[in-house]
Amino acid sequence: MNKPVLERRYGDRADWKRVIQRKFHQELIEDEGFRGYVTSLKVNKVTEPLFFQYEDKKVCIVNNGYTWLQHFPEGQCHCVTTMFNARGEVVQWYIDICLQNGLENKRPYWDDLFLDIIIIPNGEVYYKDHDELEKALLTGAINEDLYHIAITEAEQIKKLIETNEFKLFQLTRVHKEYFDRKDLDLLK
Template sequence: MNHKRLNRDQWGFQYYPYYQMRIDHELFHGTVCLIRLTDGEKNYWETPKAGRIQVTGGGMTWLELIPDGTRRVITTMYFPDGTHDPERKHYPVTADERYQPSIWYIDIIEGIEQDEDGITVFIDKYLDVIITPEGEVKVDDRDELDAAYASGELSKEQYDAALAEGEAILQAYGGDIRGLDALCAAVRKLAEERIGAGEPITMCREVREWRKTQGES
């Protein structure tokens, strides 16, 4: 199973202020990470109903949640604040007009750990769930999960647990996309308030290296 850092360094962002925090609130208990995409080209995925789905580009914000008691990472890929792609003809009214999601990508995981920089790392279990504001719900990469089980990489217990987590995600969010939107918007607001109050950027090595190129310590 692949180990992936929540600062999403494998995407090759140049500079991206990354915040990582623990939130314990009546709305949410768990790990919360926020990435600000300060620059970069727009990249898109294609979906049947929503059409082109923007996933990267300057001004976007990614919010990542790992709720306690689950084996999932919920990533909300937000448009620049207060906007959405006008090509999205069936884009709904969102829970908070400032925070307009392009897509939710939910990784099913084995667990989490910390790396030498203190960055949360999740152990990816192949299976994913993709949800769009327009109502698309798709289970993705089932073939990769099946292949990992067939090869012996995953035990029967791990395989069944991944399927069970996927089903739990579908039950929780598949029929209540507005509720998912509202939850993520509320948690993002809590995170933004912490950042506004001085929550420091988490200094992963990519951020440190970029700041050195700018003459910053």
């Protein structure tokens, strides 16, 4: 069996060419209900907006004035990106299932395990990339252990969402306001 090949992704999204003016902050947050890194990417200017199609809904996930707040919970096999529009309204929550979150060269990262869960504010939930996970297993890009980690984590999160117990949904607003206050303090 080959060594598993997972894509390591970084919270600063430094290689994202669509975003041409940005403000980025990150911080280790340890408060009630959360321990881990949180990043805030304020998108000042993009080359063009980015839209996703979810069944009959077309959702803009990045444009001028948007903020992407990402949580990297310590010891968990997921990270959560909350996309806010220019008015500060949640556009969607995007949960990446991963092997681990970590810090490399002072940059928060996640090792992607393919599965994604997307929730839009009206409560609709979309599950993505199960086919990519299956293909990765069949081609040897991941092994059975990693496959089961991904499936188990996605099932646990699905249950928490269904019972309204996924705590990061409530913390996203609190943590966005925290970063917004920090930005205001820097302007003083």
